Amino acid sequence: MNEQDRLMFEKYDQFINNLKQKFQFVKCPRYNISVGEGWWNIVENLCQQISELSPPEQFQVSQIKEKFGGLRFYWNGYSELKEDLKAQITSLIRKAESEAYKTCQDCGNPGVICRKPSGWIFVACENHQKEENAENAEDIFLFKDTK
Numbered sequence: 001m002n003e004q005d006r007l008m009f010e011k012y013d014q015f016i017n018n019l020k021q022k023f024q025f026v027k028c029p030r031y032n033i034s035v036g037e038g039w040w041n042i043v044e045n046l047c048q049q050i051s052e053l054s055p056p057e058q059f060q061v062s063q064i065k066e067k068f069g070g071l072r073f074y075w076n077g078y079s080e081l082k083e084d085l086k087a088q089i090t091s092l093i094r095k096a097e098s099e100a101y102k103t104c105q106d107c108g109n110p111g112v113i114c115r116k117p118s119g120w121i122f123v124a125c126e127n128h129q130k131e132e133n134a135e136n137a138e139d140i141f142l143f144k145d146t147k
C-alpha cells in the first residue's frame, strides 16, 4: 500500500468509526458501508436527521453504498416502525438520494451522472469527469427524480 492509499484508508476508517459511534443505529459491519468521500456529508446529514426522529432500536441501518451512480441506504425494522415514522425516514432517504445524484462522489462539488469508458456509472463534477475521461450520461437516468 503506498502512502496515498494508506492515508485514504485511514480517512475512510475515521469516517466509519465516527458514523458508527455517533449513530447507534448504524450497526452493520464496516464492509457494508461503501461510499465515496464526496457523499460522506450527505450520509452523515441523513443519519443526523433520522436520529432527530428518535427511531426505536428496531431501526437498524444494514447497508450504505453506491450503485449505478446512486446512493443506496438500506435499513431493517420496517415492519416494526409506526407508519408516520416510516414515511418520514423514507422521505429523508429519498431526499439524500436525489442530492447524491447531483453531488460528485469524489469531492462533493456539484456533479452530474457520467459514464466511464468501461461503462461504469458514477456522479462527477466537471474536473473528475475529465479526469476519468467519462461522458455525460444524464440521459439514461431521466427517471431519477420521479421516484
Ligand SMILES: [Zn+2]
Residues within 6 Å of the ligand: 104, 105, 106, 107, 108, 109, 124, 125, 126, 127, 128
Ligand atoms: Zn469532483
